[in-house]
Amino acid sequence: MSPIHDQTYRHYEGRRAPLGRSWLVIVRAGVRGLFSRKAFLGLLLGAWVPFIARTIQIYAVTMMPQAGAVVPIDAKMFQTFVETQGLFVFFITIYVGAGLIANDRRANALQVYLSKPLLRMEYIGGKLGILLTFLLAVTLLPAVLLVLMQIVISGSFTWISSHAFVVPAVILSSLLRVLIAAFTMLALSSLSKSARYVAILYTGVIFFSEAVYGVMRLVTGSTRVAWVSVTGNLDVVTDAIFFSEPRYETPVIVSLIVLAGLLVVSISILERRVRGVEVVA
Amino acid sequence: MSDAVFAVEHLSKWYGQVIGLNDVSVSVPPGITGLLGPNGAGKSTFMKLVTGQLKPSKGQVRVLGEPIWANPKLFFRIGFCPEQDAFYERMTGMEWVTALVRLNGLDEKAAKTAAEQALTAVDLMEAAGKRIPRACVSG
Numbered sequence: 001m002s003p004i005h006d007q008t009y010r011h012y013e014g015r016r017a018p019l020g021r022s023w024l025v026i027v028r029a030g031v032r033g034l035f036s037r038k039a040f041l042g043l044l045l046g047a048w049v050p051f052i053a054r055t056i057q058i059y060a061v062t063m064m065p066q067a068g069a070v071v072p073i074d075a076k077m078f079q080t081f082v083e084t085q086g087l088f089v090f091f092i093t094i095y096v097g098a099g100l101i102a103n104d105r106r107a108n109a110l111q112v113y114l115s116k117p118l119l120r121m122e123y124i125g126g127k128l129g130i131l132l133t134f135l136l137a138v139t140l141l142p143a144v145l146l147v148l149m150q151i152v153i154s155g156s157f158t159w160i161s162s163h164a165f166v167v168p169a170v171i172l173s174s175l176l177r178v179l180i181a182a183f184t185m186l187a188l189s190s191l192s193k194s195a196r197y198v199a200i201l202y203t204g205v206i207f208f209s210e211a212v213y214g215v216m217r218l219v220t221g222s223t224r225v226a227w228v229s230v231t232g233n234l235d236v237v238t239d240a241i242f243f244s245e246p247r248y249e250t251p252v253i254v255s256l257i258v259l260a261g262l263l264v265v266s267i268s269i270l271e272r273r274v275r276g277v278e279v280v281a
Numbered sequence: 282m283s284d285a286v287f288a289v290e291h292l293s294k295w296y297g298q299v300i301g302l303n304d305v306s307v308s309v310p311p312g313i314t315g316l317l318g319p320n321g322a323g324k325s326t327f328m329k330l331v332t333g334q335l336k337p338s339k340g341q342v343r344v345l346g347e348p349i350w351a352n353p354k355l356f357f358r359i360g361f362c363p364e365q366d367a368f369y370e371r372m373t374g375m376e377w378v379t380a381l382v383r384l385n386g387l388d389e390k391a392a393k394t395a396a397e398q399a400l401t402a403v404d405l406m407e408a409a410g411k412r413i414p415r416a417c418v419s420g
Contacts, residue, residue: 016386115361
């Protein structure tokens with residue numbers, strides 16, 4: 001081997017992806033890394049059990065219409081399905097999201113990332129992409145497939161033509177849950193260097209807001225205060241999306257404003273925290 | 282100077298009310314240049330400004346003739362080695378270097394080849410498959 005100073009520096013002359021594609025590298029690396037963890041694969045597979053159960057329900061009702069009196073195939077079933085998947089959204093958000101930025105901060109890697117031809121938005125987009133990939137795989141994907149299963153098993157478009165709103169409803173409600181969870185978690189992950197602490201923080205945000213709502217409901221005797229709870233707001237908007245009877249007295253517009261506010265706060269935190277150099281003024 | 286690698290003019294940086302760098306103008310030609318100064322002189326601040334890690338409070342920084350701030354395209358042409366260690370303990374040297382090269386826009390195969398060349402150049406190919414031990418890098 002010859003000494004380093006004897007080696008002439010040569011510029012790379014091969015092909016190079018243009019600026020703006022690096023976020024895909026981050027997504028691919030993140031997704032690949034998580035697929036190699038058996039515990040996580042188990043969690044992903046578990047998230048599809050409700051889909052299998054609902055498919056069996058659709059099959060049973062199609063074969064024996066009288067079963068529809070007990071377990072009807074209606075918009076409410078699809079709404080319940082989306083809400084059930086919320087449990088898996090919670091666990092996957094914690095498992096995947098807690099360390100997304102926190103681990104980079106712990107390894108001092110943010111400065112390295114941002115001294116590459118990579119926009120800050122690309123870095124955040126890449127991290128968001130990892131979380132969204134898995135969250136959509138347990139919400140939007142099974143929900144849309146369930147609608148397709150209804151069409152395939154019944155062998156006609158009769159049901160779907162009379163419940164046409166179910167398709168946009170499952171898409172909208174799934175996206176809403178996924179986006180709120182992903183942005184909130186990413187913002188929290190940018191606040192700390194410890195993934196464990198971020199996981200506790202996220203759990204705290206969800207359960208503490210629910211507990212505050214429980215106390216306020218007892219004090220006021222009204223469900224109008226559900227806007228203080230993250231899950232309460234999601235339920236209020238989901239009820240509106242599915243045209244189902246509201247479970248809370250909170251106006252939909254109030255819940256929408258709270259959820260939009262949560263998104264704005266999360267984006268603002270990310271804008272402030274995702275920097276190569278931390279400036280303490 | 283048109284052939285300068287980088288040039289700064291009246292560059293200043295404040296951290297709140299604390300001044301980090303005060304009205305610096307300098308032009309650095311190609312070749313090896315050292316930056317010396319006592320503690321608190323602003324060497325780190327200066328390096329962070331000329332590598333686009335910090336936004337100047339006043340003045341301008343041009344690297345290879347272009348402003349560096351908010352111009353990530355320039356990072357296709359320059360390299361930056363931070364003063365702190367930065368790596369993931371779970372990754373091997375080869376994985377980490379390859380990942381960094383991938384962020385420069387090279388595809389997986391080209392990135393692996395480039396990483397191998399770089400590690401060979403610094404005689405680290407034998408250790409390339411091992412996880413990066415923090416103690417060795419810091420020591």
